Amino acid sequence: MTQGNVKLERSPYPYTGQVVIERAATQPNVCDARVKIELRNLGLYYENFKALEDINLHIMCNSITAIIGPSGCGKSTALRSLNRMNELIEGARVEGKVIMDGENIYERDYRVVRLRKRVGMVFQRPNPFPKSIYDNIAFGPRLFGVRERNILDCIIEESLRRAALWDEVKDKLRDSALTLSGGQQQRLCIARVLSVQPEVILLDEPCAALDPIATQRIEDLLSELKNEYTIVTVTHNMQQAARISDFTAFFMIENQGEPGRIVEFGETSKIFTNPDDERTEEYITGRFG
Amino acid sequence: MARERYIKLLLMACASLSFLAILLIFIFILRESMPALTKVGFGNLFTSTDWNPDKGSFGILAFLNGTILTTLGGLIIGAPLGVGTAIFLDQVAPKKMATVIRRGIELLAGIPSVVIGWFGLIILVPFIARITNSSGYGIAAASVVLAVMVLPTITALSVETLRSLPIELKEASLAMGATRWQSIRTVLLPAAREGILVAVILGMGRAIGETMAVQMVIGNSRQFTLSLFKPTATLTSRLVTDMGEAPPGVFRSSLFAMALVLLIFAMLLIFSVRMITRKRKA
Numbered sequence: 273m274t275q276g277n278v279k280l281e282r283s284p285y286p287y288t289g290q291v292v293i294e295r296a297a298t299q300p301n302v303c304d305a306r307v308k309i310e311l312r313n314l315g316l317y318y319e320n321f322k323a324l325e326d327i328n329l330h331i332m333c334n335s336i337t338a339i340i341g342p343s344g345c346g347k348s349t350a351l352r353s354l355n356r357m358n359e360l361i362e363g364a365r366v367e368g369k370v371i372m373d374g375e376n377i378y379e380r381d382y383r384v385v386r387l388r389k390r391v392g393m394v395f396q397r398p399n400p401f402p403k404s405i406y407d408n409i410a411f412g413p414r415l416f417g418v419r420e421r422n423i424l425d426c427i428i429e430e431s432l433r434r435a436a437l438w439d440e441v442k443d444k445l446r447d448s449a450l451t452l453s454g455g456q457q458q459r460l461c462i463a464r465v466l467s468v469q470p471e472v473i474l475l476d477e478p479c480a481a482l483d484p485i486a487t488q489r490i491e492d493l494l495s496e497l498k499n500e501y502t503i504v505t506v507t508h509n510m511q512q513a514a515r516i517s518d519f520t521a522f523f524m525i526e527n528q529g530e531p532g533r534i535v536e537f538g539e540t541s542k543i544f545t546n547p548d549d550e551r552t553e554e555y556i557t558g559r560f561g
Numbered sequence: 562m563a564r565e566r567y568i569k570l571l572l573m574a575c576a577s578l579s580f581l582a583i584l585l586i587f588i589f590i591l592r593e594s595m596p597a598l599t600k601v602g603f604g605n606l607f608t609s610t611d612w613n614p615d616k617g618s619f620g621i622l623a624f625l626n627g628t629i630l631t632t633l634g635g636l637i638i639g640a641p642l643g644v645g646t647a648i649f650l651d652q653v654a655p656k657k658m659a660t661v662i663r664r665g666i667e668l669l670a671g672i673p674s675v676v677i678g679w680f681g682l683i684i685l686v687p688f689i690a691r692i693t694n695s696s697g698y699g700i701a702a703a704s705v706v707l708a709v710m711v712l713p714t715i716t717a718l719s720v721e722t723l724r725s726l727p728i729e730l731k732e733a734s735l736a737m738g739a740t741r742w743q744s745i746r747t748v749l750l751p752a753a754r755e756g757i758l759v760a761v762i763l764g765m766g767r768a769i770g771e772t773m774a775v776q777m778v779i780g781n782s783r784q785f786t787l788s789l790f791k792p793t794a795t796l797t798s799r800l801v802t803d804m805g806e807a808p809p810g811v812f813r814s815s816l817f818a819m820a821l822v823l824l825i826f827a828m829l830l831i832f833s834v835r836m837i838t839r840k841r842k843a
Contacts, residue, residue, distance in 0.1 A: 357736060362656065388738040395736075399729035402752050411747070412737045461733070468738065 308333045308502040313368035316349055323349050325531035329521055336503040338513035341523035346532025347506045351474050355391040356384050391472040392465030396480050398457035400449035405441050408449045408460060412468035427467055435463035436493050455486025475505040491516050514544045522552045594821045597814035606818060610785035619815040623785035627795040632768040634704025635711055640761050643715030651723040652745055670713035678774030681706040686778055693790045698780030701789035706774045711764035722756025755837050766830045772797035796823055
């Protein structure tokens, strides 16, 4: 550890024990303003099809924001607009702004690589790389230039511990990540995201492919992680949104072929007990969707 | 129901016939090459570089050397080119452009080898002659021609492999902040490694067996050479040069021995492909 800390002073990446304590003391992740990300009149097109319109949303620091709504209403599209993953689709185009810490991430000179380091993403189906557990977690740090073995070791242990996976895999870090169960793989993916110390974590229906017990573990984990990270999750599961989120945004499309819009956004307790819009109430009580 | 049975029998007959044909070819080649293997001797045949049937010398090492060097040369040029093209087509090029280039490469696969050999003969050989001050014929010219011929195989199979990779892998790496190139190098290529290896091996098979185009540019000399710019021959080019004139006897039998070597190469390649794909499934 001592050696690790000595080396760390040259490393731009504050990962191991001492530095983490310093981090906690200065709390860089607890942002000064309460709003971490603001979506301002966001609209999104695929070629000529408008998938999202007039999305206005405030995502608060150190909270979990859930995006709910019926299938095909643009939930995932909205989520993917926060780390510009929608750009992978040919013909996708964005209007409006997504402002994170005062900067519009769609500004021409905003570097998408830096954005994705700050905004990590966990996908619907666990997608570990076909590499060892160790190399999966080391992937991000290596991308950003961490080479020293002892620092990588520390990062991997810390990331796996935070993702509540360390005890299950500590003796088989060299095994292929594909040997893990679905729930373990998903926690590995969360650990992989944590390894680069992001500020925001996006989750696209992270429990859709998991059994109830694995789901429970992920939910517990998210509730813990929100103390340090800003979390946005898309979910089909209303109970899940009600259980874990602080804020909820309800998305909907009025008619087939129209863009998805936000019907209602507010504190989860309010949305689920006393929604303003009757469509929200109908959806939450299971009358459609 | 009787009809069902007839169709089944018919299909079985087709399959048996194909299998039988291959088996008979193998047995035939083995039998025909026996005189050379016994009279010239296994060692002499494969270690002597002296091929002079009139004087009773039947060493095929020069041609074995030619086949190995031209094949390696063709792969050294063709494999990176093919894999690079595949990466470009699958990961970089816009869809329309990728389609146009793919069609072009498919067309390349359909060009008869004699046409490619002819190009080599009238353009490549004089060009090499000019820049190296040699005759221009030799392993270098043959390697370039073979590179062109293995390109479609390697490209098409590599594209197929890259395409079959789950999109989630690419998404995962890009979402981690990898650039497109980092994602290709650290995630996609390692995941596609076996498939690309198979593509290269099948390209190798094509290169080893190619006769016409190679014969036109390699110079057809019997000399053993490690120089890239001296005329020599490959197993296939020597076979096609000599087969018309070889009388029954040891001469012809040595030609069959060369055919046997080619056959064994082909079998080894197929076997290695089987090993690689089986390992992938496990």
